[in-house]
Amino acid sequence: KVFSKDFMLRYGIPTAEYKTFSSYLQAAEYVRLKGAPIVIKADGLAAGKGVIVAKTVEEATDALSLIMKDKAFGDAGKKVLVEQCLVGEEASFMFLTDGKTVVPLATSQDHKQIFDGDKGPNTGGMGAYSPAPVLTEELNEEIMEDVVGPIMKGLKREGINYRGVIYVGIMMCKGKPYVLEFNVRFGDPEAQPILSRLDSDLFELLKATAEGRLNEVEVKWKDEVAICVVLSSKGYPGEYEKGKKIKGLDSLKDKKDVVVFHAGTGLKDGDVVTSGGRVLGVTALGKDIRTAQDNAYKAIKEIDFEGMYYRKDIGDKAIKK
Structure with missing residues (x-):
């Protein structure tokens, strides 16, 4: 997560204000300075459960203690991100790239929290649907220009010849898309509704991605x-x-x-x-x-x-x- 946030900062990709810490005391002091609500994220992989949206300063310091002192997520919590809490509606934007061509996939919306009404702790995802009405055609174009374009430019500049799927977690905040996270895999459970709507051969799509000929492929979707x-x-x-x-x-x-x-x-x-x-x-x-x-x-x-x-x-x- 630290790598992806620093990458966003380098290439001007819109994202929440953040700071990285490897010291519990420094992180806790920063939280007290910033106040709540605030978001605490374990740096590494934590099965989708390493993000805690704290409504109070006490909740935030408890989350820091859980991650950094109790090592609830092991080495994934050696560093933490303390991040501005964006309020809005989340959506997922995924695309395939062979390093040159970008093929956007259908949009979707995940439901991270365990209880109805988006309440309770975060999970790996409790359900999703596709397409996501919150991401209009105009917003998709904005995401391609302001997010996907800089991602591809950054990968090229840093000598990363990536071929595969890139997942972009989006928060729509005051009508503007902000990036919450990247994954170099399909979203789960977003992939299930997206791939169910796919009317093209997934194997052929992925083969074209691996072989650097995505420009030859046309992606078709079911009208469902x-x-x-x-x-x-x-x-x-x-x-x-x-x-x-x-x-x-x-x-x-x-x-x-x-x-x-x-x-x-x-x-x-x-x-x-x-x-x-x-x-x-x-x-x-x-x-x-x-x-x-x-x-x-x-x-x-x-x-x-x-x-x-x-x-x-x-x-x-x-x-x-």
């Missing part, structure tokens, strides 16, 4: 909306039990507009069981967001495991728009 609802284990993103038998998956195998993506699952004595916090991603297509939402939640009723939890409001923001 897709939504993914994550089924999680009780207790996630905190402690949770594993090994719970999952029932009802076979009843969805032949559903035309529904795909169940496995995440934290395993096999035990021939049964599919839970093995992680985020267990399944129930993904459905529909002619519009409401139809896709209905299809997803109807499919969920067929599935059951002990302690199964999911948000009931995935898609509501898009419907309200």
